[in-house]
Structures are given as structure tokens and as C-alpha cells.
Amino acid sequence: MSIPCPRCQTPFTPGATSCPGCGSSLLLEAVPGGTEPTCAVHPTLRSLATCERCGAFACARCLRSGARGEAVCEACLAREPNLPVPWDEREELGTFKAFWKTCVNVLLRPEFFSRARAEGSASSSLLFVLLCSLPPCFVTGLTYLGMFSFMPAMFPIPRAEDQPNVPFEWIGVAAFVASILLGPVMAVATTVLGAGLDHLVLRMGNVTRGFQVTLRAHALSQAPWVLGVVPFIGTQVAPFWALVARVFAYRGLHRTTWGVAVAGALLGPGLLCCLCGGSYIAAVMFFVSQFGGN
Ligand SMILES: [Zn+2]
Ligand SMILES: [Zn+2]
Ligand SMILES: [Zn+2]
Incomplete structure (x- = not known):
């Protein structure tokens, strides 16, 4: 006003x-x-x-x-109320303890967002995302490593003598290194993009606080990704848990209504899914119409 x-x-x-x-x-x-x-x-x-x-x-x-x-x-x-999140107290608690306490809060007590400080620097938010992405990236990398190491034993491929022989183990090691190095970079990039999209929706809902608040909420709500240390189950549950945590984070840090928070968290990803899903269906339809007749 x-x-x-x-x-x-x-x-x-x-x-x-x-x-x-x-x-x-x-x-x-x-x-x-x-x-x-x-x-x-x-x-x-x-x-x-x-x-x-x-x-x-x-x-x-x-x-x-x-x-x-x-x-x-x-x-x-x-x-x-303007309480610091444990992640804001890294210097006093130590980075690991601050990270762990924040994850426990986000996973089990997401209503703490409505009492939490809304401001936090972009670098501190993105550092949190980076740490959240390490466990699932590590486990994904290990899965690839294991897959490529055991595959030749389980499915022996007949090979000609003169063919260059690239050992499967090397592909596994390459996939492991790539997922550990590129995974966190991807996580940070998608966080910035996702928060930008969500922020547009939140602005339409008359949210007055700035992009940094949205980025912070988006970043902190990624704590469930640490469940990625549990192979398969973690990566199946984490995205949905993170979405629920994001609704709490947007409502709390932007001090807005449940309606605006739900729209902010779900509308952007939902639209993207429709776009991707729609183009996928369109591609399948095109393929079927081109080659289905024969
Ligand atoms: Zn006065
Ligand atoms: Zn004047
Ligand atoms: Zn007053």
C-alpha cells in the first residue's frame, strides 16, 4: 500500500x-x-x-x-515472528548439523515455515539445493556403476575378435562420475528455473515479497531429496514430498493463503507436465499416423 x-x-x-x-x-x-x-x-x-x-x-x-x-x-x-531456519545458523551449528536440522524440520514439521524468516541470500539457498542433490546423485551413480559392472556377467554379448572392446565397467565409471558432477549442477539450474516460474504464478496471487523469498522456499522444500539415499523408494517419494513441503514453504515465507501457495507450487510444474505430455502424445500420434497404416 x-x-x-x-x-x-x-x-x-x-x-x-x-x-x-x-x-x-x-x-x-x-x-x-x-x-x-x-x-x-x-x-x-x-x-x-x-x-x-x-x-x-x-x-x-x-x-x-x-x-x-x-x-x-x-x-x-x-x-x-521472524525465526531463523537452522540453515541460517550454519556458523554457529556447523554446516552439516544446520543442514540436517533443517531437513528434519522440512520433512516432519513444515508448519515451521509460517514462523520462519523469509529473507535469505540466493547463494545460501542454492548451496542448500546442492547438498540436497548429492545423496540421490550419488545413489544414481552407484546404480549405474553396479548395472554396468554386472551386466556383462548376466547378459554375455557375443563379440567378434577384431571389434574394439570397450569394457562395460568403464561406461559404468563414466556414468557414475557424470551423475555426481552434472547432477548437482542440473539441480541448481532447475531450482532457479522452477522458482522463476512459480514466482510468476505467486505474483498473480498478489504476493508482494521478492524472488529471493520464492527461491529460498523452493530450495528449502527440496530437503526430502535427501531420502534419495534409499535407492528407488527415495526417488519415488521425494518429488511428491517436496511438492507438499513447497506448499507449506510458499504459504509460510510469503505469508499468503493456502490457495495461492498451492497454485504457486503446482501450477508451473503442472503446466510443464501438460506441455511435455502433450507434445509426447502428439509425437506418438504423428508416428502412428505415419507408420501405422502399413
Ligand atoms: Zn513516529
Ligand atoms: Zn511530495
Ligand atoms: Zn501497529
């Missing part, structure tokens, strides 16, 4: 101390004995708006933007 400047009526956002239109100071001295309301905290300053939460008269020094962009007084803003 914006409040009009008392001099030129240009709207300014709560927290500004000078007008973006006429440049004059918004810290206006109250006329002694005047009829205009004065700030509840600073009686010598004129009140420019009332706090939308407690109704107190507030001067420019006291006005702040609340979680949904509304004008609130400083005291009300301070009362908002």
Missing part, C-alpha cells in the same frame, strides 16, 4: 522519509495546538497514516511495509 505525500499527493511506500515526487521531507513537525493527528510514538511529528494492524497514528519514521505490503507501525512489524 502507498500513502500520498501531504504536499504533492505523490504516493510513497511506507518506510520512506522523503517524498519521491517533490523530494520534501516526510518528517513533518506537528503544528502545536493544531487539529491534525500526531504520531503515537513521536508526539512532535505529524501522523501520515494509521497502522493497518493496531490502528495507531504513525509518522514517516514509524511507518513500515508489512508482510503483505500493508502500512504497519514499527512496533507491529517487530511483533511479527
Whole structure:
């Protein structure tokens, strides 16, 4: 919400101390004995708006933007829960403990998001994604390694003597290294893209907080991927668990409604699935129409 400047009526956002239109100071001295309301905290300053939460008269020094962009007084803003996530306390806890405690919170107590601090740097969010992606990438790599090591024993392929003989074990090692090196890079890239798509949907739902908050919510909700250490089961359950955690994260960190949070978490991936699924069906139909007649 914006409040009009008392001099030129240009709207300014709560927290500004000078007008973006006429440049004059918004810290206006109250006329002694005047009829205009004065700030509840600073009686010598004129009140420019009332706090939308407690109704107190507030001067420019006291006005702040609340979680949904509304004008609130400083005291009300301070009362908002703003707890750090264990991941924010890496220096005190140590990276591994901070990571582990955050994962337990996201997996078992996702409602903690509504009390959690919304701000966090992009690098800290992406580092979390990187760590989440390591266990499933490692297990996937090991699976390939095992598959290619045992395949020749189980399915012996007859080979001509003069054919160059590439050992299957080498392909396995290559797949292992590729999945450990490329997997985490892919995870970070898809997080940035996915959060961008979700952020567009959330903005349509009148979310006022910035992209960094969406990125943080998207990143932290990937904690279920650590279940990837359990082969197969982990990778089957993790994506759905992460989606549920993401709804909690968007609702909590953006302080928005369940409806907007669900749309933010599901609409983007859903549309992508329809697009991919649709083009897949179209490709199959084309193939069938071309070659099905024979
Ligand atoms: Zn002005
Ligand atoms: Zn207030
Ligand atoms: Zn004040």
C-alpha cells in the first residue's frame, strides 16, 4: 500500500522519509495546538497514516511495509515472528548439523515455515539445493556403476575378435562420475528455473515479497531429496514430498493463503507436465499416423 505525500499527493511506500515526487521531507513537525493527528510514538511529528494492524497514528519514521505490503507501525512489524531456519545458523551449528536440522524440520514439521524468516541470500539457498542433490546423485551413480559392472556377467554379448572392446565397467565409471558432477549442477539450474516460474504464478496471487523469498522456499522444500539415499523408494517419494513441503514453504515465507501457495507450487510444474505430455502424445500420434497404416 502507498500513502500520498501531504504536499504533492505523490504516493510513497511506507518506510520512506522523503517524498519521491517533490523530494520534501516526510518528517513533518506537528503544528502545536493544531487539529491534525500526531504520531503515537513521536508526539512532535505529524501522523501520515494509521497502522493497518493496531490502528495507531504513525509518522514517516514509524511507518513500515508489512508482510503483505500493508502500512504497519514499527512496533507491529517487530511483533511479527521472524525465526531463523537452522540453515541460517550454519556458523554457529556447523554446516552439516544446520543442514540436517533443517531437513528434519522440512520433512516432519513444515508448519515451521509460517514462523520462519523469509529473507535469505540466493547463494545460501542454492548451496542448500546442492547438498540436497548429492545423496540421490550419488545413489544414481552407484546404480549405474553396479548395472554396468554386472551386466556383462548376466547378459554375455557375443563379440567378434577384431571389434574394439570397450569394457562395460568403464561406461559404468563414466556414468557414475557424470551423475555426481552434472547432477548437482542440473539441480541448481532447475531450482532457479522452477522458482522463476512459480514466482510468476505467486505474483498473480498478489504476493508482494521478492524472488529471493520464492527461491529460498523452493530450495528449502527440496530437503526430502535427501531420502534419495534409499535407492528407488527415495526417488519415488521425494518429488511428491517436496511438492507438499513447497506448499507449506510458499504459504509460510510469503505469508499468503493456502490457495495461492498451492497454485504457486503446482501450477508451473503442472503446466510443464501438460506441455511435455502433450507434445509426447502428439509425437506418438504423428508416428502412428505415419507408420501405422502399413
Ligand atoms: Zn511530495
Ligand atoms: Zn501497529
Ligand atoms: Zn513516529
